[in-house]
Amino acid sequence: MVAVVPKPTLQTVFELLFQAYGPQNWWPGDSPFEIMVGAVLTQNTSWTNVEKAIGNLKQARLLTPQKIIASHHKSLATHLKPSGYFNIKTKRLKSFCQWLLNQGGEMALARRETEKLRIELLSVHGIGPETADDILLYALDRPVFVIDAYTRRIFQRLGLIGGDEPYEQLRKMFEQGLGTDIALFNEYHALIVLHGKDICRKQPRCEQCCLQSFCSVSAA
Template sequence: MNHRRVIPKIYARLLAAHGPQHWWPGETPFEIMVGAVLTQNTAWVNVERAIANLKRGDALSPEAIVAVHPRRLAAWLKPSGYFNVKAKRLRAFCRWLIAQGGLEPLARRPTGELRRALLAVHGIGPETADDILLYAFGRPVFVIDAYTRRIFRRLGLVAGTEDYETLRALFEEALGPETPVYNEYHGLIVRHGKDVCRTVPRCGDCCLAMQCRRVG
């Protein structure tokens, strides 16, 4: 199958069906980064509640998160689930961010170097690192998540067992280095995976149904 031809066509169909998603929610690059750490293994609505708690506590900054007592931080993050683990990960990320001199020095680093640095931080895996690179730093890095694997496996475009880097390279090769498209495409995949191509899919509402193989 010609992935370079099909993957852009699927993007066009999703965009026509769902409209622009303006993803990722966040008022600042740092808020986007916090959301990327907290969204692991939970729904976005729970992340929003946790971020709202940080805002009410006047703690939505790296310095405040590092300074606050760990138990208080964990309590603020409780809506996001796995809150003790996420509190440790968020503190580790904020310590790293402060040690690097903040966002401006990081923004000057080449994408590959910055990605390697993010992956070296405790609790930051490929998906979280790429969320941060794409949405906080505006880098052309395609994010692969569980929705991507589900949708494109059902379409017969991937096996679903490929490693993260293989799938990322597949999408980036098909789309070219287009940061706005990566941004919107990932948002559309999230929307479609949550609302239509669920674990139990709503095939009658699917704009991709004509070419879907419904594998699993």
């Protein structure tokens, strides 16, 4: 006999995570531009390493699009070193900053329609769907739900997805299932990341997990 695990709604999962962890107040950063930079630097990289790189940029007073573009590759790469992939990220950060200035700067983005802006972001070399959506949600306050590896892992275990769906399919599923709620999207993704780090990979059987009653792994 296989135990039948009930499937929670997306709202229920949020409630459980929020009750377990409380508000996360994402994204850490002092300004929208710092958040955008962090979104690029945190690609496949732990946040503690990103903080060091951002600290270097701040100390060198390079945390503006103009200064980043004006920096030489080698110099900028040295500042980014702690965040890993520094040669690639140097190019990506420069491409993004060049795009930002071409758009007319940060203020000009506020008038752009979200979907148009998203397409534009995705056209920048080194900006993929997750990075674009991090920027849209956390720096530009747009109602976009961020999908990452933790989201796939956690919701696969809850039996709500297969886990290999295309990014866009999952994004639309969450956005339609939750309604347009920027504050909810903001908090939800932060909670998913925290929960993913905290428990879901380190303890595959999830004995202490706040989602335990819905988790197909712990019930198996």
